[in-house]
Amino acid sequence: MAATEPVSLDAARLTRAQRAALPLSAEVVQAIAEQHGVCTRPLAMRRIDTTTGRVEIVPVPCGSTREDQCRPCAEKARRLRMAQCRQGWHLETEPVIQRATPSDDHQALMATRADLTAAYAECRVRGDEASCEQIADSVTELDTELRALGVRGRLTPLDPPPKPVKRSTRRRQDAPDLPRRPVERRTVGRVFVGRYRPSTFLTLTLDTYGKVDADGAAVDPDRYDYRRAARDAIHFPALLDRFWQNTRRCVGWEVQYFGTVEPQKRGAPHFHAAIRGAIPRAELRAITAATYHQVWWPNHDQLVYSDGRLPVWDARAKAFTDPDTGTPLPTWEQACEELTEPAHVVRFGAQVHVKGILGGTEEAGRHIGYLTKYLTKSVGQAAGLGEHASDAQREHAHRLHAELATTPCSPRCAVWLLYGIQPHGARPSTTPGRCKGKAHQLEHLGIAGRRVLVSRKWSNKTLQDHQAERTEFVRQLLQQAGIQPAQGIEDGPYLWERTAPTDPDIPLRPLLLLHAIAERQRWKAEYTAAQLAANGPPPDQDHSATNDQAA
Secondary structure, three states, X not given: OOOOOOOOOOHHHOOHHHHHHOOOHHHHHHHHHHHOOOOOOOEEEEEEEOOOOOEEEEEEOOOOOOOOOOHHHHHHHHHHHHHHHHHHHOOOOOOOOOOOOOOHHHHHHHHHHHHHHHHHHHHHHHOOHHHHHHHHHHHHHHHHHHHHOOOOOOOOOOOOOOOOOOOOOOOOOOOOOOOOOOOEOOXXXXXXXXXXXXXXXXXXXXXXOOOEOOOOOEOOOOOOOHHHHHHHHHOHHHHHHHHHHHHHHHHOEOOOEEEEEEEOOOOOEEEEEEEOOOOOHHHHHHHHHHOEEEEOOOOOOOOOOEOOEOOEEEOOOOXXXXXXXXXXXXXXXXXXXXXXXXXXXXXXXXXXXXXXXXXXXXXXXXXXXXXXXXXXXOHHHHOOOOOOOOHHHHHHHHHHHHHHHOOOOOOOOHHHHHHOOEOOOOOOOOOOOOOOOHHHOOOOOOOOOOOEEEOOOXXXXXXXXHHHHHHHHHHHHHHHOOOOOOOOOOOOOEEEEEOOOOOOOOOOHHHHHHXXXXXXXXXXXXXXXXXXXXXXXXXXXXXXXXXXHHO
């Protein structure tokens, strides 16, 4: 098929409206960048080769996970999550690496730290502040050495914080009991019939708050329980943590999962999870029905202050006070001292979807795509609150947002001042009722936590590990084919510096994009040539232009 000849336009003969309809050069560059998978809003970074001293400005991808901000970076992040999910879902061997035995240096430093801790306690009792300060400096140096030697975990501080108030762990009378089995040290599932090792796909939802239409908007907004919907959305991550605790105790092994939190059309969060190993449907439904989370916070059902009358900061008392009496407001700890019942209880809804999946099948790949389908969208976009949303949907979202604006999201939330309670870390710059947390923003609908939840022993790899594996695979493929990449392994190491907009050597963004596009085309050509060299020419195409070029 012959290539289409480009059509030349005579700008002098075009009308103003026709010229305005022509694409801009920046838009053409951005379209090419998206076509080649290049970041459309790169950061200009100064790269310094410490070996040769060469300094150059290179485009660095922005790393956004939102397609409305940068589609190529968002798609790259989504595919990386798909690889992470795929590698850990149907493992047949334990991915856990045994920790190294503590060395003599580790033990010697820790013994010295124990002696210093005891000496610090004695000096604290005697009131010898000078000695305490010297010991604290010595312990800080020891901790630095321990970290440098590879010791992980939390080191006990010399002045431990006060222990939190313990609440009763007795189960609620309205919640069914669950069996508790000893947890085995394994993460892989059972094998059935000697060869099948299925895994599980699980979907959990929250309870209903009222009838909604096909678009997710409340049929009767006055009877829809927006308050419970807002509180359930904010405490949904804590409910998920409780669910996995109950699951591991009930099934008797260390269940591993890869899950995503997504909004439904009504705005309530729900959870999709790929679980390694098979768990009976009845057991998962029983665990879901018996799982709850109690929020031991002060009561926040009735507002004490409003916009016309707000607490005032008293510099002398270093606290917020009542605007009429000047009495300091109770602190968070004081408000929690006499709690006899939780302020809220979160539970899952009755709808639980469980499905068994075999590894390596088309169905497994389809469910991985479904898990990561909405990761490139914001919560509001995933809930359908885009430009095509109906008026009823927007009104429903605004009413939920109005309830979220008066619902505290954490013990440090400034909304607590509206209920006459000083939050943690209150200071003069704190504005009563104005919290910058994501839970209070309209585009998040109360879903302020992480969108992707991965258990620690899923694949024993981080996202950076998966990315490094892909880079190493390409590097080995090029090396086997005898292709020297444009940026060789012997280059570097590099020092990176941030650039300022006023730096004279910073090129314009279109030039950065063109540089990144040219680099991506070169990389793609090198990778294609390496693939052809490794796999040989494709059948019946011995005289193609691609093979000639590779030869």
